[in-house]
Amino acid sequence: MKTESIKKNLTTRSKKAKIERFGKLVSFICILIIIAVVVAIFYFVSSKGLATFFQNKVNVIDFIFGKDWQPSSVDQSGKPLVGALPMIAGSFIVTVLSAIVATPFAVGTAIFMVEVSPKRGANLLQPVIELLVGIPSVVYGFIGLSVIVPWIRGIFGGTGFGILAGAIILFIMILPTVTSMTVDALKSVPRHYREASLALGATRWQTTYKVVLRVATPGILTAVIFGMSRAFGEALAIQMVIGNSAVMPTGLLTPAATLTSVLTMGIGNTISGTLQNNVLWSLALVLLFMSLFFNLIMRMIAKKGAMN
């Protein structure tokens, strides 16, 4: 009788082991849900986005490099006019412009906060930047509409809507994010690097420029790319100020369009399954691939940075 119960104890799972198995399963299911979401997003967006090419027989090259965007009409040879180049170009131009302007400000401020005046940085700048990171994008769009567009109109003439207004809004929008990420990158540079450099007799600027910035470069690059991917995917703020006309951008002041602005405007006005609708999903697919691309670059930088 006694051996029976010992045998039973040894061969069956204890209650604790059952709880453990249950817990592991539950937490793994949560992970599976997240993965399922990612797979589903890719599946649905590509199944819709690729329909343009498989069902409507639009040439991929024509789509990416075509300059005419009039999805409801066709050209002389009967091909639909679905060239996405104006939007792709618009998205790239506003993104690159805003990143070029934002980077020096962000890096300069971050250096000031970490290297020059940590106390003032922590007390004054940190809270402001943290708060600004959380400001909703429609608020930026509204400011753009009510301040920046009239301002451009007053100085340069024209309507004021256009790439310049979009780039300025994105610049202000990504500034806090890029700054706070650069601050993190600078802070993660070990203290003894600075001490060694200062001990050699280098000034603070020499230490910052020749040692700290070099070590933090991968981190700073990641911050800038992250800002760019934010800018590329931003929809509403841009849509409010860029003017939304899908023509090839010719100058900074003429109205243009981005992938996101055309998407937000158009998707509700087209019927599901038609070419006009499918081609919008193709734009969403381009957007998806671009965000993957930015992700890839950040990974590469991280890998390179980890090696030194």
Added chain:
Amino acid sequence: MNAKKIDKMATGVLFGVSCVLVLLLASFLGYILVQGVPHISWHFLTAPAKSFQSGGGIGLQIFNSLYLLVLTMILGIPISLGAGIYLSEYAKKNWLTDCIRTAIEILSSLPSVVVGLFGFLVFVLQFQFGFSILSGALALTFFNLPLLTRNVESSLQAVPYTQREAGLALGISRWETVTKIIVPEALPSILTGIILASGRVFGEAAALIYTSGQSAPTLDFTNWNPFDETSPLNIFRKAETLAVHIWKVNSESTTPDAAAISSGASAVLILGVLFFNLFARIIGNRIHKKMTAS
């Protein structure tokens, strides 16, 4: 020029750059508050919106934003808690974990408009939820999951390993160690993360335009039956949020006092985010004091 002079100059330039940035950002904040706060009144905060005449309020939009926030968090917190626990406690260092982390990273970097369109396709059209608060909450949950999961994971990782050893030494299972010892210890920082994420949900618009809709039907606040058309609790009704409202009045321009409404609503949004930030800090400190001996 000698090194010392360059150092002084560089310091000056850096100071200047930071000043410009602070001025820029401060004037931005100031502008919104100065323009917006005078429009905030009890009437503005509670009255329903009007589309073709001036004098409308944002009452329903505020309620919708908050309700959506609550739903999103109810959906998102359990999943992210589980996922965070798995990544922090169970995940081994292998290709599967790498894949999982990559997937989470990709999800967090997707533009919100793409997540919104996915929600439109799947929940609104495929599952026939229509433009509804449920579709919006599901889309926002997806959008929020990676951030929350990462927050839970890093909060759990910050708990010293000795606490886990102590739990295991007492003979309780790993799962019980995590749920009864580690999670309570990490709770303040998990909560802080959740509140900060709430601020983000509160202001999100792009993912909501085509999921929770761009109109706010009148609600009957005495009707608390969640299955009724006019009940505020009904999850299948259209629900325009505050951020979507700002976007809509500005891009449709049918409302004569669009500028006044959007500046008021912007100020409310910013004060909301400010409130969430402060709240996160206070709650974090408070709970930490309560739950630990220090």
